Amino acid sequence: MITLQINGQSHTVDAPDDMPLLWVLRDMIGLTGAKYGCGIGRCGACTVHLDGKAEHSCMVSVGSVGKRAVTTIEAIGDTPTGAKVQQAWVDAKVAQCGYCQAGQIMTATALLNHTPNPNDADIDAAMAGALCRCGTYVRLRQAIKNAAK
Amino acid sequence: MSSSTVSLFAESDASIREWMHTARSPSSSALPLDRRGFLKLAGAGLALGFYLPGGARADSETPQAAGAASQSPAMNAFVRVAPDNTVTVYSKAPEIGQGIKTALGLIIAEEMDADWSRTVVEQAPIDAKVYGYQGAGGSTTIPRAWDQLRQAGAAAKAMLIAAAAQQWGVNPAEITTRDSVLTHAASGKSATYGSLAAAAAKLPAPDAATLKLKTRGQYRLLGRRFRGVDDAKIVCGQPLFGIDVRLPGMVYASFTKCPAAGGKVKSANLDEIKAQPGVIDAFVVEGNGRLTEVMPGVAIIARNTWAAFEVQDKLNVVWDESGASRDSSSELAARAKQYAAGPFPAPDRDVGNVERAFASAAKIVDAYYEYPFVAHANMEPQNATAWWHDGVMELWAPTQQPNRGLSQVAALLGLPEDKVVVHQTRVGNGFGRRLINDYMCEAAAIARRVKGPVKLQWSREDDFAHDFLRPAGYHQFKGAIDPQGRLDAWQEHFITFTADGKNPAAGADYSRFLAYSCKAPNLRRGLTLMDLKTPTGPWRAPGDNAQVFAQQGFMHELALAAGRDHVEFLIDAVRREVPELAPKSKDVNFDPERAVGVIKLCAEKTGWGKSLPKGRGLGLAWCYSHAGHAAQAVELSVDANKRITIHRVVVAVDVGQVVELAGAESQAQGACVDAFSMALAQQINIENGRVREHNFGAYPILRIPFAPAAVEVYFVESDFPPTGMGEPALPAMAPAIANAIFAATGERLRAMPFSRFGYRV
Ligand code: FES
Ligand code: FES
Numbered sequence: 001m002i003t004l005q006i007n008g009q010s011h012t013v014d015a016p017d018d019m020p021l022l023w024v025l026r027d028m029i030g031l032t033g034a035k036y037g038c039g040i041g042r043c044g045a046c047t048v049h050l051d052g053k054a055e056h057s058c059m060v061s062v063g064s065v066g067k068r069a070v071t072t073i074e075a076i077g078d079t080p081t082g083a084k085v086q087q088a089w090v091d092a093k094v095a096q097c098g099y100c101q102a103g104q105i106m107t108a109t110a111l112l113n114h115t116p117n118p119n120d121a122d123i124d125a126a127m128a129g130a131l132c133r134c135g136t137y138v139r140l141r142q143a144i145k146n147a148a149k
Numbered sequence: 150m151s152s153s154t155v156s157l158f159a160e161s162d163a164s165i166r167e168w169m170h171t172a173r174s175p176s177s178s179a180l181p182l183d184r185r186g187f188l189k190l191a192g193a194g195l196a197l198g199f200y201l202p203g204g205a206r207a208d209s210e211t212p213q214a215a216g217a218a219s220q221s222p223a224m225n226a227f228v229r230v231a232p233d234n235t236v237t238v239y240s241k242a243p244e245i246g247q248g249i250k251t252a253l254g255l256i257i258a259e260e261m262d263a264d265w266s267r268t269v270v271e272q273a274p275i276d277a278k279v280y281g282y283q284g285a286g287g288s289t290t291i292p293r294a295w296d297q298l299r300q301a302g303a304a305a306k307a308m309l310i311a312a313a314a315q316q317w318g319v320n321p322a323e324i325t326t327r328d329s330v331l332t333h334a335a336s337g338k339s340a341t342y343g344s345l346a347a348a349a350a351k352l353p354a355p356d357a358a359t360l361k362l363k364t365r366g367q368y369r370l371l372g373r374r375f376r377g378v379d380d381a382k383i384v385c386g387q388p389l390f391g392i393d394v395r396l397p398g399m400v401y402a403s404f405t406k407c408p409a410a411g412g413k414v415k416s417a418n419l420d421e422i423k424a425q426p427g428v429i430d431a432f433v434v435e436g437n438g439r440l441t442e443v444m445p446g447v448a449i450i451a452r453n454t455w456a457a458f459e460v461q462d463k464l465n466v467v468w469d470e471s472g473a474s475r476d477s478s479s480e481l482a483a484r485a486k487q488y489a490a491g492p493f494p495a496p497d498r499d500v501g502n503v504e505r506a507f508a509s510a511a512k513i514v515d516a517y518y519e520y521p522f523v524a525h526a527n528m529e530p531q532n533a534t535a536w537w538h539d540g541v542m543e544l545w546a547p548t549q550q551p552n553r554g555l556s557q558v559a560a561l562l563g564l565p566e567d568k569v570v571v572h573q574t575r576v577g578n579g580f581g582r583r584l585i586n587d588y589m590c591e592a593a594a595i596a597r598r599v600k601g602p603v604k605l606q607w608s609r610e611d612d613f614a615h616d617f618l619r620p621a622g623y624h625q626f627k628g629a630i631d632p633q634g635r636l637d638a639w640q641e642h643f644i645t646f647t648a649d650g651k652n653p654a655a656g657a658d659y660s661r662f663l664a665y666s667c668k669a670p671n672l673r674r675g676l677t678l679m680d681l682k683t684p685t686g687p688w689r690a691p692g693d694n695a696q697v698f699a700q701q702g703f704m705h706e707l708a709l710a711a712g713r714d715h716v717e718f719l720i721d722a723v724r725r726e727v728p729e730l731a732p733k734s735k736d737v738n739f740d741p742e743r744a745v746g747v748i749k750l751c752a753e754k755t756g757w758g759k760s761l762p763k764g765r766g767l768g769l770a771w772c773y774s775h776a777g778h779a780a781q782a783v784e785l786s787v788d789a790n791k792r793i794t795i796h797r798v799v800v801a802v803d804v805g806q807v808v809e810l811a812g813a814e815s816q817a818q819g820a821c822v823d824a825f826s827m828a829l830a831q832q833i834n835i836e837n838g839r840v841r842e843h844n845f846g847a848y849p850i851l852r853i854p855f856a857p858a859a860v861e862v863y864f865v866e867s868d869f870p871p872t873g874m875g876e877p878a879l880p881a882m883a884p885a886i887a888n889a890i891f892a893a894t895g896e897r898l899r900a901m902p903f904s905r906f907g908y909r910v
Contacts, residue, residue, distance in 0.1 A: 016426070016427075019453075019455050020455060023453055023454055023455035026454070027401065027453035027454055027455070028453065030395060031386075032386075032388045032392070032393040032395070033385075033386020033387070033388075034386070035390075035392065035528075035529070035577075036392065036454070036530065036606075037528060037529075037530075037609065037845075038609045038844055038845050039458070039608065039609055039844075040609075040844055040845075040846070042844065042845040042846055043528075043845055045528065072386065073384075073385065073386030074385065074386045074387075077384075077385055086384040086385065089380070089383075089384045090376055090377075090380045090381055090384055091376075093374075093376055093377055093380065093811045093812070093815065095246075095377060095380055095383045095384070096246035096247070096248070096578070096815055096816075096819055097244075097245060097246025097528065097529075097575070097576060097577050097578040097579075098246070098379070098380075098383035098389070098390075098575065098577075099246075099390060099528040099529045099577030099578065100528050101383050101384065102383075102386045105384060120858070123853070124853060124854035125854075127852075127853045128852045128853060128854050129852075130852075130853070131528070131845065131850050131852065132528070132853075133526060133527065133528040133578050133823075133850060134246045134528070134578055134819045134823075135818065135819035135820070135821070135822025135823050135826070135851070135856065136815070136818075136819060137822060137851075137853045137856035138818045138822075138856065138857065138858070138859060138860055139815070139818070140853065141853065141858065
């Protein structure tokens with residue numbers, strides 16, 4: 001049995017230690033906001049925060065999470081930066097299919113928490129791991145800048 | 150050359166062609182507005198009243214996301230109005246990222262004069278008898294639904310007006326509507342739609358012929374920018390997608406098929422698999438032998454997705470590959486080159502006299518163009534959830550063709566169609582891959598043997614291994630310029646693939662759109678078909694996504710050979726009257742002047758003709774694709790290490806009336822990124838029938854640092870009815886880049902991906 005702190009709540013799950021956090025969230029806890037895209041850390045669709053740091057949850061074994069606070073897209077709107085980013089996303093109409101956008105928003109929120117006024121190079125560096133197959137990059141960049149204002 | 154051996158895949162290939170035809174047909178499927186055809190469901194709950202245990206209603210997207218669906222009075226199958234004046238409209242087609250849910254909602258709301266700020270758009274149930282075709286493909290959803298939805302909105306408005314006229318004792322013609330309010334100016338009476346909805350819903354549906362639809366000048370919503378109707382849910386991570394479906398007692402499945410298409414299961418270590426932790430069951434599914442439905446494989450039923458994936462690694466299947474693919478992409482490319490060097494095949498198109506044109510030409514240009522297989526790599530790997538209960542197969546699927554999927558599942562399981570229920574989920578992009586419902590049929594076949602609901606999830610590796618690839622293609626061109634510097638002859642030997650030994654494979658035939666827009670007074674085309682067992686299919690802008698690269702690259706070569714300005718040369722060619730090449734059907738909206746319009750607009754916005762700093766190049770290309778006319782220009786620079794930096798992208802599009810501007814712009818921006826990504830570095834290699842690329846590491850998709858920072862999009866304002874935006878802005882991007890690279894470096898790129906010549910970002 002493993003106990004996790006997720007979005008401010010405590011959850012105990014019967015999962016093997018090496019099960020990726022992504023699948024614990026999606027299939028055991030029922031938080032399906034973090035998405036499966038590649039399972040090998042190459043797309044960013046599964047991004048969550050561990051103690052505020054953006055991590056690919058497909059690459060984090062549930063046994064390694066320990067006491068770190070897990071925040072997912074479902075609760076990121078409870079933080080001031082997360083709420084700002086979500087609003088900027090809706091206002092810039094970033095999403096096309098929307099599948100990658102939870103990961104994009106979690107990555108962008110971590111960026112803004114760390115670098116409140118990112119320049120293009122900061123955005124490139126932080127967001128390069130987050131693939132968007134629909135090609136929403138133009139608006140995504142604008143939305144990050146709008147959220148930073 | 151094509152052999153006459155009967156291909157294993159003839160049947161599935163024919164079925165792909167059939168739906169490609171359906172998906173491309175531009176005709177509107179307006180339903181008659183009578184009581185029979187146009188379901189009027191006063192108060193009764195819309196069509197499928199399917200209830201899950203626990204009372205959650207499951208007719209809208211994923212069951213856990215479905216709110217309490219509106220039970221307010223229905224004007225027709227597309228419109229409900231609640232007493233609190235909330236209007237609910239139903240989007241009949243799959244949302245795959247093309248923004249259709251917002252766009253279809255707006256069309257209904259516009260005709261209805263609904264208050265958009267209080268309009269809710271919900272996913273319609275899947276029922277072809279009520280809604281007609283409900284697919285999303287070929288950029289046809291908007292043109293097909295245009296009349297039907299306008300009539301639905303106008304009919305609802307007419308019923309509300311009739312109810313008000315009755316209640317107020319006034320002439321209905323004197324009642325005006327705006328923002329969900331009815332007004333009779335003379336008497337000073339006014340009422341909300343909501344207050345009259347119950348009365349209106351009891352009235353007969355009006356005759357379609359009596360409905361007066363709005364004209365362009367009367368639009369208050371169409372053509373403006375609106376937020377996406379589901380964007381608030383998307384940014385909060387709400388469950389909308391197929392992969393998000395969760396049902397009580399649900400189990401999870403993986404499905405392992407032969408990595409070479411057409412292989413069958415000989416034996417598998419099922420007992421060992423069943424003993425693995427987290428595994429509930431494992432069994433062989435024989436399938437029906439159709440690549441587009443269910444091929445043989447091993448289903449592993451597990452307690453969670455991860456266990457279902459992990460155990461795939463321990464699965465040992467002995468495959469019978471006697472009938473399986475042994476295709477090799479490099480060997481096919483080498484053979485194509487030999488055919489290109491050989492004799493010209495019997496032409497399937499011969500206009501004028503190319504031989505005479507070549508004999509009298511001032512200039513002759515020869516060129517060989519080619520492009521590789523590419524994958525769809527949908528962001529959401531294929532999945533579907535199925536539940537066999539009470540003699541009903543109930544499915545939740547991210548599909549582009551739900552109606553067809555429903556019929557396929559019914560036929561597969563030998564069920565009447567009314568015993569199959571399909572719930573349309575949001576789709577983590579389509580690009581044509583999800584016009585094929587193999588994953589949905591597999592889920593149904595597996596669910597038939599499982600107690601309770603089961604979600605079939607493909608891994609990313611499964612998704613790459615079992616795609617329906619954009620076929621590679623090879624074009625040997627020969628063009629003639631006459632002494633006046635005009636394009637005089639176009640000869641093209643297209644070497645492509647067949648799955649049935651007779652016809653081009655799915656997605657491998659000559660673009661029917663290019664057939665109208667590629668004009669020379671003397672034109673000859675011939676096909677050589679090479680046998681292929683690897684499944685192929687439509688990929689965003691089928692045919693055009695690669696053929697326009699070849700055609701527009703060669704047009705640039707011809708313009709330079711003629712010593713003409715490229716833009717002027719393109720305009721001259723498209724205006725050329727060649728009666729044999731003109732569309733015969735009035736359903737084809739190709740129009741040389743609309744083409745000239747976008748070419749000119751694009752050139753003007755780009756500053757065509759301006760002088761550029763050294764190392765910079767400007768390239769332009771255009772296409773008529775999927776009923777849209779589009780031109781693209783790219784300004785870029787290339788450094789000494791062949792690193793490309795795109796400085797500017799300009800897109801000019803004519804798709805008639807723009808329905809929702811922000812979404813239309815988005816489609817153009819996304820298409821430019823998608824095309825750049827594809828043209829630069831994407832290539833699927835096949836060896837011994839197996840796809841060699843298994844995940845994003847080997848198959849690069851453009852990332853934000855390398856994407857154009859801006860894409861300028863301009864729409865030609867016109868009164869033409871709207872056509873789709875999913876595809877037209879894609880095909881001309883790759884040749885615009887290649888032409889710009891030529892302008893910058895003098896190196897002509899006659900093959901994709903450009904990375905094979907050392908180009909990178
Ligand atoms: S699913 Fe985790 S990075 Fe792709
Ligand atoms: S919005 Fe579709 S993958 Fe990013």
